[in-house]
Amino acid sequence: xxxxxxxxxxxxxxxxxxxxxxxxxxxxxxxxxxxxxxxxxxxxxxxxxxxxxxxxxxxxxxxxxxxxxxxxxxxxxxxxxxxxxxxxxxxxxxxxxxxxxxxxxxxxxxxxxxxxxxxxxxxxxxxxxxxxxxxxxxxxxxx
Numbered sequence: 382x383x384x385x386x387x388x389x390x391x392x393x394x395x396x397x398x399x400x401x402x403x404x405x406x407x408x409x410x411x412x413x414x415x416x417x418x419x420x421x422x423x424x425x426x427x428x429x430x431x432x433x434x435x436x437x438x439x440x441x442x443x444x445x446x447x448x449x450x451x452x453x454x455x456x457x458x459x460x461x462x463x464x465x466x467x468x469x470x471x472x473x474x475x476x477x478x479x480x481x482x483x484x485x486x487x488x489x490x491x492x493x494x495x496x497x498x499x500x501x502x503x504x505x506x507x508x509x510x511x512x513x514x515x516x517x518x519x520x521x522x523x524x
Contacts, residue, residue, distance in 0.1 A: 386492025389500050389520070390417045393492060396476075398485035407485035409477045413438070413467035421464050421524045426513035427483045429457040431465065436473030439466045441524050462517055462524035483512040 385394040390413075397408040413436075421441075431440065432454040439448050440455045441464040447455055457463050467473035477484065491505045509516060517524065 384489065386488050386494065387496045387498065387500075388488055388492040389419065389505075390414065391419075392496070393488045395485045395488060398489075399482035402482060404482045406478050406480040407482045409479070409485060409488060410434075411475050411477055413465075413473045413475075415467055415470055415472050417472075418466035418468070418520045419464055420520050421462055421517040421522050422509075423460055423462045423515050423517065424457075424479070424483070424513065425460055425515060427479045427481055428459045429463075429484070430478045430480075431455050431457070432476045432478075434474045434476060436467060436471050437469045438473050438475060439468045440464070443524060464523055487512055487514065 383394050383396055385392055392412040394410040395407065396410055397406070431438065433449045433451050435451055437448060437450050439446065442455060442457050443461055449455055487508050490508045491500060493500065506516065
């Protein structure tokens, strides 16, 4: 069963998580409205693969910047600071595979069902810490 949540301005739909993958990975579809950007962060316990379905994502992996269009992907190794953003005038949609499973726990535990409800940042930071994520700044900052 899929579940959708709003988190830091993006809609994230959990397509598969530890319950269906034996903990091996999460598969999440992300919808980023135009102008949406994650804070700089890194995952210390899982890697991330981003595949673009529609639109354009600008991704900073460490100090390297890449602009990805539909059909392109980027791999973000475990422990690498990164930012994902939809900077064009159009929204972007992509798939994220996080391996092993952990990211879906953050989305489900801190996301909201209402697009207009703000993320509880204290809860977000607590759950992020539990799964080994480190937030390295605020949206707009780069790694």
